[in-house]
């Protein structure tokens with residue numbers, strides 16, 4: 654593995670809880686597999702996968718505090734749903750702490766939770782790798798998505814967004830408008 658990735662991985666292993674780290678490694682290798690299948694840059698997929706949850710090393714309250722400190726603008730729905738905040742914070746930390754300059758990687762981190770319409774291939778890869786990585790607890794629809802993602806990544810993105818919306822609605826939680834836009838865009 655490239656030296657830079659090893660350095661980042663070592664740092665994250667000190668910061669992230671064990672389960673989060675396992676998930677992170679799962680996303681990293683799942684993203685690399687998808688990059689092989691779809692002809693994306695494997696190193697970028699590994700890097701974005703490794704860093705996608707780096708903003709989750711602290712509590713939601715602390716994440717909000719850091720966003721204020723670093724002047725990261727949060728939307729109303731992000732403040733309402735603090736589970737979303739780590740994506741923007743993560744992209745900031747990737748740039749400033751882990752010295753990642755590649756905008757494609759930073760965007761993949763930024764959009765990994767909600768997705769967005771018209772995602773780049775790398776954005777789709779990280780979005781879906783986060784959803785299907787092997788350590789994920791089995792939830793309804795996951796087996797189907799794992800079964801089609803290597804044939805049709807756009808459909809896998811659509812089904813993940815749809816499942817996320819259903820899960821949030823059924824648990825009485827708010828749904829970020831961007832997740833709805835992602836679902837609408839990839840519905841075919």
Ligand SMILES: [Fe+2]
Nearest residue numbers: 705706765766
């Ligand atoms: Fe995340």
Ligand SMILES: [Fe+2]
Nearest residue numbers: 676705706783
């Ligand atoms: Fe994640």
